[in-house]
Amino acid sequence: MEDLVVMYHYVMEPENWRGSVPISPIEFRKQVEWIREHYEIIKPEDIHRHTNKPKCILSFDDATKDQYINAFQILKKMGVPGYFAVMSGPLVERKVPxxxxxxxxxxxxxxxxxxxxxxxxxxxxxxxxxxxxxxxxxxxxxxxxxxxxxxxxxxxxxxxxxxxxxxxxxxxxxxxxIDKFYLSEREIIEMDTCGMSIGVHCENHLPYSGNPQEFYEKEIKVCKRYLEKILNKEIKLYTPAFGGGEKSIQMQIELLPVLQENGFTLGFTTEKGLTELKEGFWHKRIDCNQLIISNVV
Structure with a gap:
């Protein structure tokens, strides 16, 4: 059985957030419980660790407040790690995508x-x-x-x-x-201290431009520096906004050497599928709302 990376965005009651497709906190807990039964839930930093069951990473995009209020609190109580990719633009530039x-x-x-x-x-x-x-x-x-x-x-x-x-x-x-909608610096630091993994998502949530160095400077470098400053450690994980957008495959090829030159070790796409969490840089994910658990194992 192959490894699994699950992609989450909003974790809140669907009736309270009709602009997208969130997963409710109750369903989120049930999903994590099922995953924990069939997979070893790991941090991205531990992909080379031997496990008795297939590996799974729980990944969260955009760093919205509901992820702290709901997802993080549930994971902390369950003793399960999660990987949270931060969008720094709203916090640094006070600009909402x-x-x-x-x-x-x-x-x-x-x-x-x-x-x-x-x-x-x-x-x-x-x-x-x-x-x-x-x-x-x-x-x-x-x-x-x-x-x-x-x-x-x-x-x-x-x-x-x-x-x-x-x-x-x-x-x-x-x-x-912005203060109500996004993670604060204090919350990011708390989540890191409690064993969650923190990575770069983007600065302003733009799709890949086609120029790898320019894109790195504008969308990745600023966020990486911001996180390294507040967490006082090197950030090595990357999840591109929109999975790169229409140029996602081009991005994976062209951006890879730039990312590796700047210390990144893992990246997560929006390509749907299972993966092998022991080698390679880019890894596919399955959206939490498309995860049909009876068909995964």
Whole structure:
């Protein structure tokens, strides 16, 4: 039986966060209990350690507050390690990426209400003809239209202005939102002290640009330095935002030597599949909401 890396994002009640597809804390605990029964849950740093069962890494992207409040507390009580990849931009630059603003918008406002507010400002037919890229996991047509509009159709500046105004109407300011939504430095330090693994996710959650050195400087180096400063140790783990995006395979090839030159030893993609946790740099993952546990073993 092959090894397994499970990918988590939000760990919170789905009815409280409708902008994406979270796993509830209760289901998260059940999933970890099942995994622990069939796998040896390890830290990424321990991939070369011999185990009697196949190995599993529990990986978390984006460093949102729910991961501290829910996932970390559950893992700590169970004595199970997790690997948390941090996005430093909101903490360092106080800037929220577009996709998190969209998730927040869709969690607090009616899909139809939002679409009706913005539809008279766009070419509706053009968006309708292209938004089906979300069809595999967004059954609601308004959500598909809204996500395509903000993530692909409108320039970032225009979309950001609309989204930030909506978020501020809920949280009073972006600073308040950032403090409520993302891990704080104190929480990152506490998680590291309690045996969790910490790695680089990104600075501003951008897909791979095609220029490995430039991408490293803009999206990886700043985050690595930030984490090394607050944790006082070298950071060697990397999980690229969007798995690299449309150029994911190109990224894995071109970025690898740059990462290794700068001390990184492991990377985790969004390619779906099992892996072998004893050799190689890049490792596939399976999303927690697509993990059909009866078919894994």
């Amino acid at each position: 577009i996709f998190h603003l969209v998730h927040t918008l869709l969690s607090h406002f009616s899909d139809k209400e939002i679409w009706e507010e913005i539809s008279n400002q766009v070419n509706i037919d053009e968006i309708k003809n292209n938004c089906d890229i979300y069809y595999s996991y967004e059954m609601n047509k308004y959500r598909r239209l809204i996500k395509y509009l903000f993530n692909f159709y409108w320039p970032e500046e225009r979309g950001r202005a609309f989204l930030e105004e909506k978020v501020i109407s809920i949280y009073s300011s972006l600073d308040v939102f």
